[in-house]
Amino acid sequence: MSTPHTTPGNPLAGQRVVVMGGSSGIGEASAVLFAADGAEVIITGRGQGRLDAAASRIGGKVTTYRLDASDRPAVDAFFAESGPIDHLVIALSGAKGGGSFAELDLAELAEGFDGKFWPHANTLQAALPTLRRDGSVTLVTAASARAALPGTAGLAAINGALEAMVPPLAVELAPLRVNAVSPGVVDTPWWDAVPAERRQALFDGFAAITPVGRVGRPEDIARAVHLLTANDFVTGVVLEATGGATLATGR
Numbered sequence: 001m002s003t004p005h006t007t008p009g010n011p012l013a014g015q016r017v018v019v020m021g022g023s024s025g026i027g028e029a030s031a032v033l034f035a036a037d038g039a040e041v042i043i044t045g046r047g048q049g050r051l052d053a054a055a056s057r058i059g060g061k062v063t064t065y066r067l068d069a070s071d072r073p074a075v076d077a078f079f080a081e082s083g084p085i086d087h088l089v090i091a092l093s094g095a096k097g098g099g100s101f102a103e104l105d106l107a108e109l110a111e112g113f114d115g116k117f118w119p120h121a122n123t124l125q126a127a128l129p130t131l132r133r134d135g136s137v138t139l140v141t142a143a144s145a146r147a148a149l150p151g152t153a154g155l156a157a158i159n160g161a162l163e164a165m166v167p168p169l170a171v172e173l174a175p176l177r178v179n180a181v182s183p184g185v186v187d188t189p190w191w192d193a194v195p196a197e198r199r200q201a202l203f204d205g206f207a208a209i210t211p212v213g214r215v216g217r218p219e220d221i222a223r224a225v226h227l228l229t230a231n232d233f234v235t236g237v238v239l240e241a242t243g244g245a246t247l248a249t250g251r
């Protein structure tokens with residue numbers, strides 16, 4: 001006899017969710033979904049002004065904590081003060097490490113690891129004593145890890161290193177669930193360093209080779225983050241959210 005279906009209600013209502021890098025882009029959009037579910041959300045970032053502005057856009061039960069995730073003692077202090085946490089999302093950005101490999105300054109690639117790989121690893125390790133035993137961690141990596149796009153070998157190394165950790169950690173840290181969302185190109189403030197006209201041309205070019213015909217919006221990726229956080233039967237997964245851009249044949 002099969003178990004009757006129950007109405008689980010909202011699995012995240014009343015839960016405590018930390019979004020590292022929640023003051024912008026994908027992290028902020030994820031915080032919006034968690035807050036709308038009635039979760040208690042803590043967003044972190046380095047700029048208090050950006051955190052305050054994001055908190056007012058997010059609404060609901062959201063608090064802010066200013067923190068540089070590359071500063072391990074600061075990350076430890078945060079988790080020592082945070083109280084118990086059910087779910088952790090790590091959406092910290094790192095910008096360095098891209099460009100033609102033949103010309104890539106390897107010191108810049110190391111800075112890329114310092115900007116993304118190590119802050120993710122720091123945060124995940126520091127959070128473990130505070131995270132609910134059967135809660136979840138969701139990393140935000142990047143589809144460059146496997147997309148084979150020229151000029152992205154360094155980014156592939158950084159994000160591939162994080163993605164490679166997901167399956168072994170899902171087994172080693174069980175019943176904690178460990179997953180990642182691997183986004184394609186997403187229109188977020190991450191791209192603000194690129195002049196507007198060039199950025200639009202890049203987005204148009206990516207849209208043209210993407211089966212869904214557009215680049216991503218932060219909320220597209222947030223819905224994937226929410227799915228991995230809320231579904232307690234999913235672990236060890238790297239979920240690509242790329243609009244199909246990484247499919248071999250493209251459009």
Ligand SMILES: NC(=O)c1ccc[n+]([C@@H]2O[C@H](COP(=O)([O-])OP(=O)(O)OC[C@H]3O[C@@H](n4cnc5c(N)ncnc54)[C@H](OP(=O)(O)O)[C@@H]3O)[C@@H](O)[C@H]2O)c1
Pocket residue numbers: 020021022023024025026027044045046047050067068069070091092093094116119140141142143182183184185186187188189190191
């Ligand atoms: N946008 C894309 O096209 C794209 C594509 C693939 C993957 N991704 C990945 O998606 C993730 C989120 O990117 P996004 O596009 O949402 O970027 P974003 O809009 O620039 O947001 C990044 C967030 O991380 C915070 N942050 C960055 N470094 C931090 C640090 N050391 N300590 C604490 N907070 C830090 C930022 O706040 P502060 O600056 O105030 O600290 C901000 O809240 C990144 O890992 C990125 O690599 C993005």
